[in-house]
Amino acid sequence: MYLPTSADQSALAQLSRAGTLPLASQVAVRLAYLIAVWTSRHRTRRALRHLSVEQLRDIGLDRGTADLEMTKRFWRP
Numbered sequence: 001m002y003l004p005t006s007a008d009q010s011a012l013a014q015l016s017r018a019g020t021l022p023l024a025s026q027v028a029v030r031l032a033y034l035i036a037v038w039t040s041r042h043r044t045r046r047a048l049r050h051l052s053v054e055q056l057r058d059i060g061l062d063r064g065t066a067d068l069e070m071t072k073r074f075w076r077p
Contacts, residue, residue, distance in 0.1 A: 009036045042074040 012033035015021065021029065048056070048066045056066050 009033065012036055038074045045070050045072065
């Protein structure tokens with residue numbers, strides 16, 4: 001399975017703002033962008049589960065904040 005990178009997400013965001021694409025293409029690009037964002041959120045939140053307290057502290061989180069973030073659904077910012 002292909003996982004989009006932040007560069008892919010940036011390119012999709014730029015395309016969705018362009019406004020010069022046909023309507024069907026605009027919808028497809030926006031959907032692709034949403035799926036890329038949702039996939040990134042899901043993977044990031046799942047990765048938090050495997051970090052130690054020390055690793056969480058390195059990224060500026062405590063266990064409670066990480067647990068709260070992990071409970072969010074992928075469509076929630």
